[in-house]
Amino acid sequence: MLQRILENHVGDDTDIASSRRRFIKHLACGALLTMGSPAIAHAAKGRFPSHKSLAFEHTHTGDKLKLTYFEKNRYIKTALHEINLLLRDYRTDDIYPIDVKLLDQLHDLKLMLGTGNRPFHIISGYRSPYTNGRMHAESSGVANNSLHMQGRAIDIRVEGMDSRHIRNAALALHRGGVGYYRESDFVHLDTGNFRFW
Template sequence: MNKQPSKDTKIDEDVTLASRRKFLKKLACGSLMALGGSEVAAAAVRHVIIPGRHGHSRAHAQPIHTHARQVQSRNFTQHTPTPYLHASEYKTLSFEHTHTGDKLKLTYFEDGSYIKEALQEINYLLRDFRTDDIHPIDTALLDQLFYLKQTLGVNKPFHIISAYRSPFTNAQLHKHSHGVAEHSFHMQGRAIDIRVEGVSSKTIRNAALTMAQGGVGYYPQSNFVHLDTGRFRTW
């Protein structure tokens, strides 16, 4: 007897059809949308992509080259070990990009290892939104965000102000602002500027300081906090 399609399957098909990004359609195959709730419904429910208002095409974005992925695997995963979780547990994050409107909720770490497809989706969402250039995001940075979420005791999306910046974008911003470092960690996929709805930037800064991981920059006038995977420092 043929089974009727489940509600979750229908939701997954709708999400896949809604995506304008061919490569994300392939990655989203078999995923399920978790509607509401504070956690991913189960470890098997890995991710959900909701395209933003701009609907960038994958054809205009640069691919993540094999060499770049090898660099990510060799270098980025050698940072601070996971102090909050046992290796068998899983880690989830939610993002909402303030400039593109893209939203993403996924499990990026499970059973002691990072999930390749999830990292690719994160790399895309955290791309240079001005040029659509993509770069591997340091997994240690993702872990900082995960630990920060636990420290804050919230399960809201991180609102992304800026993540990866291409050398071109960073140079242009550096020309017009002394607050943009010439050799910014943003160009290495090792920095991110964030907000959390309903949580003050000062609270986020203070929570990040208690973690004593990487750089923590506080920008109250612009209402965001900078995190990076450099040495521990604050400004």
């Protein structure tokens, strides 16, 4: 396949090297997905799970939640409402709909990590514009137009698991933004374009 890509490619050596790197990266990601867990391997082959569940524990509020949010090819409204409530802006109690793509990203990450029913520890879910503005004023690490304000970002860790391992698995999924904050020991995920820092 790589040979076919290179034969059909017209461009300079930089383009060819870039194509090779991209191909190898996608090949490595596919291998990681296949090794990650049987459920991820089935999903990669087009066999999607009949239900999806997640567990959360909010580090600031102590709220805990374990539920199925997708079943029989549909998202469960009551479950999504409970997730929205747990992932609210705990500083202002504002609630906002969390992007289901973010939940699916977390579900696939859970399968990749093989964490079973262990909860994702939530550092930050939804942030109101007020909260985000205050945090941005205090820290250059908080984006002024953060996807947290759109319910499209979450900051997580898993108890007993190195956050670098979580970051590496999230990168292998090759979806959305993946940020690694070593000193604060958490990983940021979002449903924006694929990028990492």
